[in-house]
Amino acid sequence: MKVGIVGASGYVGGELMRLLVRHPEIEITSVSSTRHSGEKVSRIHPDLYGLTDLKFEDITPLDMAGKVDLIFLALPHGTSIKYVPGLVETGVKIIDMSADFRLKNPELYKPWYGYEHGYPDLIKKFVYGMPELHREQIKNATYIATPGCIASSSIYSIAPFLSLELSSDIINVDAKVGSSGSGSGLDESKVFSERFDSIRAYKPVNHRHTPEIEQELEYASGKKVKIALSAHSVNMVRGILTTSSIYSEGDEITLWSLLRKFYGNEKFIRLIMDRKSNYKYPDPKTVIGSNFADIGFAIDKYVKRVVSFGAIDNLIKGAAGNAVQSMNIMNGFNEYEGLMMPSLFPV
Ligand SMILES: NC(=O)c1ccc[n+]([C@@H]2O[C@H](COP(=O)([O-])OP(=O)(O)OC[C@H]3O[C@@H](n4cnc5c(N)ncnc54)[C@H](OP(=O)(O)O)[C@@H]3O)[C@@H](O)[C@H]2O)c1
Incomplete structure (x- = not known):
């Protein structure tokens, strides 16, 4: 399956790449960054040196959707929401790492995040990506909102x-x-x-x-x-x-x-x-x-x-790991693929 990562220069985007670069079911075909467009990803994420030749592209999420089956949005809250309404028209699967589609009650966005949500119908289409609580819903999901850390x-x-x-x-x-x-x-x-x-x-x-x-x-x-x-x-x-x-x-x-x-x-x-x-x-x-x-x-x-x-680990079970686990479940892959590594010890 072809996947793309928007906001790939950030910490969560980098962690998604680290988990997916050796995932047997996945080919990462597009990773976006405005600041680092044209640069090898290993310049920003040196842990990936020698493991991938991917380069960052300055590409819009909508253009990326045309090249991939599933898109990860590793963007700040208040930013994903600008792209999701257009992306759902393309048929691409979406895993959003931000808070923009986590809260089921749209009224809560104004007091807690400072903006009116405006897409209550889209919120209903997102499943909260915590496999231990929502595994059955994730199996049938097209859109996932990954929990906060x-x-x-x-x-x-x-x-x-x-x-x-x-x-x-x-x-x-x-x-x-x-x-x-x-x-x-x-x-x-x-x-x-x-x-x-x-x-x-x-x-x-x-x-x-x-x-x-x-x-x-x-x-x-x-x-x-x-x-x-x-x-x-x-x-x-x-x-x-x-x-x-x-x-x-x-x-x-x-x-x-x-x-x-x-x-x-x-x-x-x-x-x-x-x-x-x-x-x-x-x-x-x-x-x-x-x-x-x-x-x-x-x-x-x-x-x-x-x-x-x-x-x-906030970047793994608190972000990219739960997202990959949800991706595995929603696509019928082995749920544990790419995730069964032990922790580093001592660190
Ligand atoms: N860090 C954690 O532990 C953690 C855990 C759970 C969830 N999350 C959530 O995951 C998301 C990403 O977090 P992060 O820690 O990876 O943040 P980050 O390191 O700041 O990375 C976010 C990336 O998004 C891109 N970006 C920023 N503003 C943008 C805009 N307006 N349009 C397009 N791209 C933009 C930037 O890349 P360029 O400027 O290079 O394009 C940046 O590298 C956030 O919503 C965060 O709340 C984070």
Whole structure:
């Protein structure tokens, strides 16, 4: 199958190429960048040196659609939406990495993203690309909206516990995010001397992933909860750790059985429970480079809460990995093709 990537010079575009360049069912035939048009992709993504001769093209998404069967939009939010209405007329399959088609309620775009959506009928055609929750819908999908990175880690680690009786409908989520989570665009706050060794509360309130997490937790559990999310950038390049407080009681056996029941044989969800390991709880360090989401918990009897943990590589299970997994499912390929690599350790 021929695929194209719009916004291929960015971090998510680069990660898509890294995963797809050796995928046996895929030929990458077009990758776009306005800034780097004509340059070899390995100049910007040096991990691909010797693995591909692809060059960036300054090509519109509509022109790219004429050359490929499936198009990935690795563009900022508010940009994909400009191209999608035209692309759906071409018959090309679309996997959008931005937030533009994740929220089912179009009214939420104005308060959370600052723009009126304007395409409620198109939103209905997109499936939220989280295979563990939406596998059957993804099988029949033509258009996928891939989840956000903090949203993924939060949903994976909270959803199984929502069948407990909750004493509060508020769930606190503390997210620690590596620098690649904010993309490759430049601004002063990303200068090495400002960024290195800092733990910065970059979005202590009103994080845009809030409604997406609430939407999917309601889908998974039937319960409406409120997410109180605070996001911090930390001294890592890749990786996210979310630590969530779910106000409820449960013993260890009950909580483990909830996790096992919820995830069954999901190959990319790992339940972390080795109390003798250095890594007793999920840690981004042990998932970097992989498509795994590591999930675990601790029980706080003092204030009656379950503290749940999720760790992912934001560029893989939080972006390109989930997108490739969805691509595999929607095209009838082996779901795990190109994704079963172990993480890098130590990093
Ligand atoms: N980074 C993560 O961990 C992560 C995780 C999940 C989802 N996402 C989402 O994935 C998308 C891409 O993220 P990223 O981290 O790869 O961002 P990025 O590194 O900033 O890359 C985005 C690319 O889009 C292109 N672009 C920017 N504005 C454009 C425009 N108006 N028209 C056409 N192309 C434009 C740029 O390429 P040229 O200027 O070279 O054309 C740029 O390289 C975003 O929506 C992001 O929210 C990111």
